[in-house]
Amino acid sequence: MFHLVSSLYTQYTKREQYNVLILGLDNAGKTTFLEHIKLLYSTPDSNNKQSTQDTTSIIKSKRILPTVGQNTTTIKYHSDENIVYNNINLKFWDLGGQKSLRNMWSRYYSSCHGIIFIIDSTDTDRFQECYETLMTLSHDENWGDENNNYESTVNVPILMMANKQDLPQAIDLVTLKTGVFIQVVSELEATDSKLLPVSVLENQGIKESLEWLISRLVYNKANKQPEYR
Ligand SMILES: Nc1nc2c(ncn2[C@@H]2O[C@H](COP(=O)(O)OP(=O)(O)O)[C@@H](O)[C@H]2O)c(=O)[nH]1
Numbered sequence: 477m478f479h480l481v482s483s484l485y486t487q488y489t490k491r492e493q494y495n496v497l498i499l500g501l502d503n504a505g506k507t508t509f510l511e512h513i514k515l516l517y518s519t520p521d522s523n524n525k526q527s528t529q530d531t532t533s534i535i536k537s538k539r540i541l542p543t544v545g546q547n548t549t550t551i552k553y554h555s556d557e558n559i560v561y562n563n564i565n566l567k568f569w570d571l572g573g574q575k576s577l578r579n580m581w582s583r584y585y586s587s588c589h590g591i592i593f594i595i596d597s598t599d600t601d602r603f604q605e606c607y608e609t610l611m612t613l614s615h616d617e618n619w620g621d622e623n624n625n626y627e628s629t630v631n632v633p634i635l636m637m638a639n640k641q642d643l644p645q646a647i648d649l650v651t652l653k654t655g656v657f658i659q660v661v662s663e664l665e666a667t668d669s670k671l672l673p674v675s676v677l678e679n680q681g682i683k684e685s686l687e688w689l690i691s692r693l694v695y696n697k698a699n700k701q702p703e704y705r
C-alpha cells in the first residue's frame with residue numbers, strides 16, 4: 477500500500493522525462509536542431525513566443541562547430557494547443573555523426589526512449605551511406621530486451637527528419653520515400669516511425685515534429701518507462 481501511494485505521489489509531483497538521441501551523418505544539422513530547440517523551449521514561458529524570424533537569425537549568427545563528443549540539453553516541453561503533454565521533460569543527446577563516432581551510438585540505446593534521425597536532403601552523394609546507417613541502427617543487437625524477446629529491432633519511435641528543405645536543391649519527401657530510402661522508410665513507418673520534411677535552420681516543421689514524437693513517446697510508455705524528475 478505504501479508503495480502504491482508513494483508511486484502515485486511520484487507520478488503526480490514529478491515530471492516525466494524522456495531521453496531522445498539525435499543521430500544522423502555529420503553535417504546533417506543535428507547541432508543546429510539542438511541549438512534551435514534550446515532557443516524555442518529553454519524556459520516554459522519563452523516557448524514559441526519568440527518569432528520564427530528571431531530564432532532563425534540568432535541561429536544563423538552562431539558559429540556551430542562540428543561536434544566532438546556530445547551535447548545534451550533538457551527542455552520543459554510546453555504546448556498551448558496540447559495541454560496533455562505539458563508535464564514532460566525531453567532530454568536530448570546530440571552525439572557526433574562522423575563515421576568514427578557512430579559505433580558509440582549503441583551504448584545509448586538501452587536508456588533512450590526515442591530517436592531523431594536527421595537526413596541532409598541535399599547530400600545525394602551520401603544517401604546510400606545514410607540509408608545503411610539507418611538500417612544498422614534499427615537492427616542493432618542492443619535493442620533486444622525482455623520486452624521484445626531479445627529481437628534486435630528498434631523498440632522506440634524514430635522520427636526521421638528530411639532536413640534542409642529550405643534549399644532549392646533539397647530532394648522532396650516523396651522522392652526520398654520512393655528512392656534510396658524506400659526500404660528503410662517503409663519498414664520503419666510500419667512500426668512507430670515517421671519521415672517528416674523540415675528546415676531546422678529556418679524553423680520549419682520543428683514544432684510539428686516534436687508534437688508527433690511526444691505523442692509516440694507517451695504511447696510507447698508501457699514498453700519504455702520514462703524517468704521521473
Ligand atoms: N540551409 C540549411 N542549412 C542547414 C540546415 N540545418 C543545418 N544546416 C547547415 O548545415 C551545416 C551542418 O550543421 P550542423 O548542425 O553542424 O550538423 P551536424 O554535424 O549534424 O551537427 C551547417 O553549416 C548548418 O548551418 C537547414 O535546415 N537548412
Ligand SMILES: [Mg+2]
Binds near residue numbers: 541572
Ligand atoms: Mg554537430
